[in-house]
Amino acid sequence: MTLLTAISVFLIFVALLASYRLFVGPTIYDRLISLNVAGLVLTIVFILMSVDTGLGFYVDIAISFVLLNFIGTIGFAKYLEGDDFE
């Protein structure tokens, strides 16, 4: 177990801490921003796993994770805002 593996496990707990608002958030926007931050932390976990194991395809997974995070959050914001989204 290297130091990078320990950092990955610690970052998973950080993502759990960031997803506290995902479960108890008062409004839907709190849940949305919490999901966004947790997804960003998990992206860093993927990149850490790529450097740790030497397998390059984890970075591709991280790129697609960032893009899906963006598309999902923008779609939710458009759905919540209503008709006049520019």
Added chain:
Amino acid sequence: MILEVVSYIFISLGLVILVTASIALVRFPDIYMRLHASSKASTGGTITIIIGLLLRGVPIGDAGKMILVIALVVITSPIISHAIARAAHKCGDSGSMAPFEDMEKRGEDP
């Protein structure tokens, strides 16, 4: 050796920034304060950790993809924060500034 130490310093700094963003998400009382803290801090923590990993000497293709991840995060994170804040404001969430907005509706100067 020195590069490895500098790399771990960068990664530790990024971890501190990310933990700060998560604690801000839990502790702050208002959606706008949570957006203000977490969007900037999570972007900065991501960039710092990836720079720290790049200093360890990864292969050149993976390094290019990591720089692409940095560029994507820098481009998309402000757009996401802006979209969420705009949706919250348009749907009538006035946060903890509600007394001032009531004064504006009555025509007084806040």
